[in-house]
Amino acid sequence: MSSVPPFLIFLxxxxxxxxxxxxxxxxxxxxxxxxxVGALNVMGIQEGYQLQFEFLxxxxxxxxxxxxxxxxxxxFHLGAxxxxxxxxxxxDGDRPTLQHTSAVVYAGSALGAVFAGDFITLFVFWELLAVxxxxxxxxxxxxRAVRSGLRYLLVHVVSGVTLLAGAMVHAHQTGSLEFxxxxxxxxxxxxxxxxxxxxxxxxxLHSWLIDAYPEATPTGTVFLCAFTTKVAVYAxxxxxxxxxxxxxxxxxxxxxxxxxxxxxxxxxxALGYSMINQIxxxxxxxxxxxHLAINGAVSHAFNDVLFKGLLFMAMGxxxxxxxxxxxxxxxxxxKTMPRTAILCIIGALSISAVPLFNAFVSKSMIMSAxxxxxxxxIWPVMLFASAGVVEHAGIKIPYFAFFAHDSGIRTREPxxxxxxxxxxxxxxxxxxxxxxxxxxxILPYGGEAAEYEPYTYTHILTQIQLxxxxxxxxxxxxxxxxxxxxxxxxxxxxxxxxxxxxxxxxRWTGSVVAGVDRAFRGSVLKTVDRTLRGAFRAHGPKGILAxxxxxxxxxxxxxxxxxxxxxxxxF
Amino acid sequence: xxxxxPNSVPPPWAGRILVMFFALCAxxxxxxxxxxxxxxxxxxxxxxxxxxxxFVGISLLILISKVLRRFVxxxxxYYEDE
Numbered sequence: 001m002s003s004v005p006p007f008l009i010f011l012x013x014x015x016x017x018x019x020x021x022x023x024x025x026x027x028x029x030x031x032x033x034x035x036x037v038g039a040l041n042v043m044g045i046q047e048g049y050q051l052q053f054e055f056l057x058x059x060x061x062x063x064x065x066x067x068x069x070x071x072x073x074x075x076f077h078l079g080a081x082x083x084x085x086x087x088x089x090x091x092d093g094d095r096p097t098l099q100h101t102s103a104v105v106y107a108g109s110a111l112g113a114v115f116a117g118d119f120i121t122l123f124v125f126w127e128l129l130a131v132x133x134x135x136x137x138x139x140x141x142x143x144r145a146v147r148s149g150l151r152y153l154l155v156h157v158v159s160g161v162t163l164l165a166g167a168m169v170h171a172h173q174t175g176s177l178e179f180x181x182x183x184x185x186x187x188x189x190x191x192x193x194x195x196x197x198x199x200x201x202x203x204x205l206h207s208w209l210i211d212a213y214p215e216a217t218p219t220g221t222v223f224l225c226a227f228t229t230k231v232a233v234y235a236x237x238x239x240x241x242x243x244x245x246x247x248x249x250x251x252x253x254x255x256x257x258x259x260x261x262x263x264x265x266x267x268x269x270a271l272g273y274s275m276i277n278q279i280x281x282x283x284x285x286x287x288x289x290x291h292l293a294i295n296g297a298v299s300h301a302f303n304d305v306l307f308k309g310l311l312f313m314a315m316g317x318x319x320x321x322x323x324x325x326x327x328x329x330x331x332x333x334x335k336t337m338p339r340t341a342i343l344c345i346i347g348a349l350s351i352s353a354v355p356l357f358n359a360f361v362s363k364s365m366i367m368s369a370x371x372x373x374x375x376x377x378i379w380p381v382m383l384f385a386s387a388g389v390v391e392h393a394g395i396k397i398p399y400f401a402f403f404a405h406d407s408g409i410r411t412r413e414p415x416x417x418x419x420x421x422x423x424x425x426x427x428x429x430x431x432x433x434x435x436x437x438x439x440x441x442i443l444p445y446g447g448e449a450a451e452y453e454p455y456t457y458t459h460i461l462t463q464i465q466l467x468x469x470x471x472x473x474x475x476x477x478x479x480x481x482x483x484x485x486x487x488x489x490x491x492x493x494x495x496x497x498x499x500x501x502x503x504x505x506x507r508w509t510g511s512v513v514a515g516v517d518r519a520f521r522g523s524v525l526k527t528v529d530r531t532l533r534g535a536f537r538a539h540g541p542k543g544i545l546a547x548x549x550x551x552x553x554x555x556x557x558x559x560x561x562x563x564x565x566x567x568x569x570x571f
Numbered sequence: 572x573x574x575x576x577p578n579s580v581p582p583p584w585a586g587r588i589l590v591m592f593f594a595l596c597a598x599x600x601x602x603x604x605x606x607x608x609x610x611x612x613x614x615x616x617x618x619x620x621x622x623x624x625x626f627v628g629i630s631l632l633i634l635i636s637k638v639l640r641r642f643v644x645x646x647x648x649y650y651e652d653e
Contacts, residue, residue, distance in 0.1 A: 469625035
């Protein structure tokens, strides 16, 4: 085996990037070389390969290659390559060195996490993912981006610490740090599950995603959407496949964001909600846990990097050229950005699971698995979420950016590298949709699960019916003029709890504590003051104890005292 | 980038696309009635279940979102004083 650990190529490559400052052509060539060399390396890794060593009495496994980790390995190389191509135009004002270095470290961390065979290695890359990716948000340099990046970092560091705590308890209980399939029982498993849930954007733990992703740079968001949540999906598939609660968590994730996406004005934030919706399908599939469902979940993760990346790239291109991403500010851009519009529509058709596009061949595996396992109550919920995707990602994103009312903005197509990156992603979406065996051939489970046939008469017909009438409803609401207008606004989500409510509670608690403290200090001071006044009254210049008494009165007092002693002698 | 006067006039081909789309809807609706398909879920036994599910589902999604907006929408600079 001549391969090296996949993350090493990226981390070593990132070390060189800062020295290529001021040499854009050399830097571009170097950046492109990293995922290409990495891909050749990972293709040489055999299934079953493990790199292990002993550390403090525990066995650490920095590399464990099986079909599940290799699938994500291939995916992350493809995602890194497309994202790097998309970011090659960055020039001095965009902080290219910072963005490229952190992006390459970030991609390497994702690879390290999916090949990690033990919890300590996983924890190291889990934290490195957070630390490296936050610079893609901070590179935007706006005060909002800085604040959002801080919140993002805090949430992910807490997730990492939770993972470490779970791993420690797990090691104490089992004597092993191996990261494998677990039962969701006991403190260790729940801590690890919670850590994965934060990164996977579980309901109520999701707001970091919709807070941070829209604040990153146009190129940074493309990197962000490829790695963090997909590492979490991998970790759930590895550690908690077949855990029933994931079915219900996934169903909630698939449904609640689509309501927000309908009324969200910022199109990149709407894509953030869409991302949670798509992860919901993956989480649900992992919860079902059959070979078909796991294949569906991970293949949907693979496809999501392509179609969601394509949509984020299209919105990034719009932002790069116009400086705007809000639906209320955009519209009519198809006139001056026709190629970007077409590529965005391909992304929209893909995410909507239109036949011949890639989501059709992956999401259908999850839906079929739900039916085969008789999850009859969850299946309609996921079908509703499927229809909802058409509304917010299939129609809303391309419609409000490129069509709708003419905003009057006249611009031009984005730089060539952006179009090439979007073209690669679009071609991959179509290729997998038309020839699903390209993807099915590398899925974790073979046999019957890998022989799934998405293009049956019933499936094609019912999907087209669902999509057509979902689109019809949107069209009807537009024609009847009761579709929610795009209004410049923000929508309160869970982040309100720590951005507003927690601040208010903290301030209120502070004011109460300050009041109690003030009252206590006041009463103590009053007591001290009263004591001092009393002492002053007694000992002050006019005090009774400060008076100069005549000698006669002293004789009198001495006589009284002596008489008292004499009197006491009789008893 | 330059700014032109905004206008809301839809392009001339928009109407044609809508007509073609509604024609496609009619075709797939008729297809469901005329040709049998596989059934795995009790709901699927209902005729034209998928078209109804798609239309009603999205209608509910839009209407509930409008209600949700009343509760969660704030001015754009709501968090700016952080």
